[in-house]
Amino acid sequence: MTTIHTTRAIDVLPEEEIAAIQPLIDEINRLxxxxxxxxxxxxxxxxxxxxxAADITGDSLALANLALETDADVIVLAGVVFMAETAKIINPKKMVLIPDLEAGCSLADGITGSDVRRMKEQYPGVPVVSYVNTSAEVKAESEITCTSGNALAVVESLGVERVIFTPDQYLGKWVAGxxxxxxxxxxxxCMVHERFTGEEISDYKKDxxxxxxxxxxECPPDVLAEAVYVGSTHGMINWVSKHQxxxxxxxxxxxxxxxxxxAAPDTEFVRPCNLCPHMKRITLDNIRQSLETLTHQIEIPQDVVERARRAVNRMLEVGRQD
Ligand code: SF4
Incomplete structure (x- = not known):
């Protein structure tokens, strides 16, 4: 589930590039x-x-599960801050490091714990489902978290007539449908996925x-209307493997x-390219530095960890659905 390391690095990176970064990789491995x-x-x-550099790869849910499975004392999360927080919430005894504290997320940064409390006051008794792309504080205010792969199953697992869903309106609309x-x-x-438009995708298809x-x-509805398959990164990998x-x-x-x-050498991938500036803050250099200096350590207040863990564990019980 968590890895597509079936291909040698040389298949995707030029040999000269690998040779140039090999000393840095050796140093990361030593650390x-x-x-x-x-x-x-x-x-x-x-x-x-x-x-x-990675030992484990995957989407948010796979990385969350890693914290439960690894024997390592230290997890360096090559991703964004909310992912490192999720790893810490699941296993607070481990040291979790993020190489750059500025690696945020437009979804996670767009809502706070007090925003969720206000919604709960507005809709008393209605349970809150929060996407994992949220801060620990928001998770702590939620009944359950979800990923893009299990959002529908999580919403339906509650057995209620309505839910408050945060923070991604497009994932929410897709589930609502x-x-x-x-x-x-x-x-x-998401500042990356909302930049795609249905018109642009339709034009590409014509061409x-x-x-x-x-x-x-996380893409807007007019983009999803152009798709034969909509799903998480993990679901998309499976779709490509199955349909080739x-x-x-x-x-x-x-x-x-x-x-x-x-992992799919016979498939040609075409994509309009939008990069996440937050994800791209993580580099081999700052991973090395993170390991050397043990920074930046994720610290979350104990009461927040406990409440957030309830919401995350509840999601893990629903499991992966894609
Ligand atoms: S791609 Fe979008 S959802 Fe993912 S970290 Fe970047 S801003 Fe957040």
Missing amino acids: KVERNAVVAAHNYMTPDIFHL KTEVEMILWEGS MGDIPVIAHP PRKVMMITECSMADNVAS
């Missing part, structure tokens, strides 16, 4: 042994990190002879296609 550390990298990391449960939405969005489109549910199309247009963060391409 990992010294610190008893693992590097957990999100699918949106650049190929050098994804293929050469598939369930009878009424969704009260927070109007957040490319009706190429199949697969898209992440000659060509596919993948609508998500740009590095994802580079990383998936290595």
Whole structure:
């Protein structure tokens, strides 16, 4: 579930580039042994990190599960801050490091714990479902968290007529189109996925002879309407493995296609390229520095950890659905 390391790094990175960064990779590997550390990298990391520095790769849910499974004392989260917080929430005894504290997320940064408390006052008794792309404080105010892969199952697992859903309005609208449960939405969005437009995708399709489109549910509805498959990064990887199309247009963060391409050598990936500036703050250099100096450590108040863990564990019981 968590890895697509079936391809040699040399298949996706030029040999000269690998040779140039090899000393840095050797230093990272030496520090990992010294610190008893693992590097957990999100699918949106650049190929050098994804293929050469990471021990485990995957989407948000896979990285969350890692914290439960690893024997390492230290987890370096090559991703954004909310992912590092989620790893810490799941296993607070481990040291969790984020190489750059400025690696935020427009979804997670667009809502606070007090915003959620205000919504709960406005809709008393209505449970809150929060996407994992939220701060620990927001998770602590939520009944349950979800990922893009299990959002529908999580909403329906509550057995209620309506839920408050935060913070991604587009994921919320996509789920709303598939369930009878009424969704009260927070109007957040991902700054990367909301830049795609249905018109642009439709134009590409006309130019490319009706190429199949697969898209992440953080995209706006007019983009999703152009897709034959909508799902999480993990779901998209599975779709490509199962259907093995000659060509596919993948609508998500740009590095994802580079990383998936290595596991599907017979498929040509076409993608309008939007990069996440937050994810791209993580580099081999700051991963090395993070391991050397043990910075930046994720610290979350104990009461917040406990309440947030309830919401995350409840989601893990629903499990992966894609
Ligand atoms: S791609 Fe979007 S959802 Fe993911 S970290 Fe970047 S801003 Fe957040």
